[in-house]
Amino acid sequence: MLAVSGYAEAATYSRTSSLSGQSFLDAFHWEAIPDPTNGRVNYVTQSEAQSAGLVSVSGFTVTLRGDHTTFLDPSGPGRNSFRLRSNTQYSNHVAIFDIGHMPEGCGTWPAGEIDIVEGVNNQIPNQSTLHTSASKYFRSHLKGVLNDCDVWSDGNQGCGVQLADSNSFGPNFNYNGGGWYAVDRSPTYIAIYFWERGSTSVPSQVEYPVDKVDTSTWGTPAAYFPNTNCDFPSHFGPMNFIINLAFCTLFHVFVGDAPLNFIFAGGDWAGSVYSSSGCPSNCVDFVNKNPSAFSNAYFNFNALNIYQ
Numbered sequence: 001m002l003a004v005s006g007y008a009e010a011a012t013y014s015r016t017s018s019l020s021g022q023s024f025l026d027a028f029h030w031e032a033i034p035d036p037t038n039g040r041v042n043y044v045t046q047s048e049a050q051s052a053g054l055v056s057v058s059g060f061t062v063t064l065r066g067d068h069t070t071f072l073d074p075s076g077p078g079r080n081s082f083r084l085r086s087n088t089q090y091s092n093h094v095a096i097f098d099i100g101h102m103p104e105g106c107g108t109w110p111a112g113e114i115d116i117v118e119g120v121n122n123q124i125p126n127q128s129t130l131h132t133s134a135s136k137y138f139r140s141h142l143k144g145v146l147n148d149c150d151v152w153s154d155g156n157q158g159c160g161v162q163l164a165d166s167n168s169f170g171p172n173f174n175y176n177g178g179g180w181y182a183v184d185r186s187p188t189y190i191a192i193y194f195w196e197r198g199s200t201s202v203p204s205q206v207e208y209p210v211d212k213v214d215t216s217t218w219g220t221p222a223a224y225f226p227n228t229n230c231d232f233p234s235h236f237g238p239m240n241f242i243i244n245l246a247f248c249t250l251f252h253v254f255v256g257d258a259p260l261n262f263i264f265a266g267g268d269w270a271g272s273v274y275s276s277s278g279c280p281s282n283c284v285d286f287v288n289k290n291p292s293a294f295s296n297a298y299f300n301f302n303a304l305n306i307y308q
Helices: 005-009 021-026 046-052 170-175 268-272 283-289
Strands: 012-019 028-030 041-043 055-058 061-065 079-081 083-086 093-101 114-119 127-130 137-139 146-148 159-162 179-185 189-196 212-214 223-226 239-244 251-255 260-264 298-307
Touching: 012 021, 021 028, 021 055, 021 061, 021 298, 046 055, 046 079, 093 170, 239 298
Parallel strands: 041 079, 239 260
Antiparallel strands: 012 212, 012 298, 028 083, 055 061, 061 298, 083 239, 093 179, 093 298, 114 127, 114 251, 127 159, 137 146, 179 189, 189 223, 251 260
């Protein structure tokens, strides 16, 4: 089994941002751009999203959703949705997302460059994945399997770790009330954690955010990527957080590269495996003709705490 003893040397981080409600939204800007993952989606501006009821704030909780009322013209644009990019970039840091609900349904997919959350068409569990440039390998699985993360050699599949917790994604995640995802990015490793709502293993500094965290006290990460076979500084630059939802593609949380990104998204993967996911029709037709199927395609973000 891959040892994670080196990870226990993690430093203590100090909180630099505590975001919830309106302050969460204020930390991002909206990108009304063509979908880079080729989804059946139309990213709208913030004012368009507000007019259409795709974004709302209730106390500490931010809701971001895709359109679920409109029948689409096959020759017209895709389903209206959102793509947000953080105003700030981050290098070595810890980020903790408190998520109450994630998009679910056929035609949806969460993923990224370092994908914290990656899944498709309600298939459980979550998968955390790295995507890099050529010839970069990681012993990404805690069992020590050496995987090629090169996006050019595997159709951008990267090297992924399926989480052991079946409540880490989709309907199971939502039924259980969500949970916490965290990433710890250092010069020598990237670690991803998940704790489901109600778990007795949630660190108190995660469940009840404090000014300093020590990730060495958090136990074994759900996914762990040491720099044994890759020079991190030359492949992972400053990062943005990106939150988006697409259709017939992926929705995800990821850490990207130059700039590094966290994404909750939708794209190519969901469409490519749609027929094997037990979903009806084909992905594009389903998205066009079944708006009510996306009534649960939304995020509830309760908080985002960032430490550096």
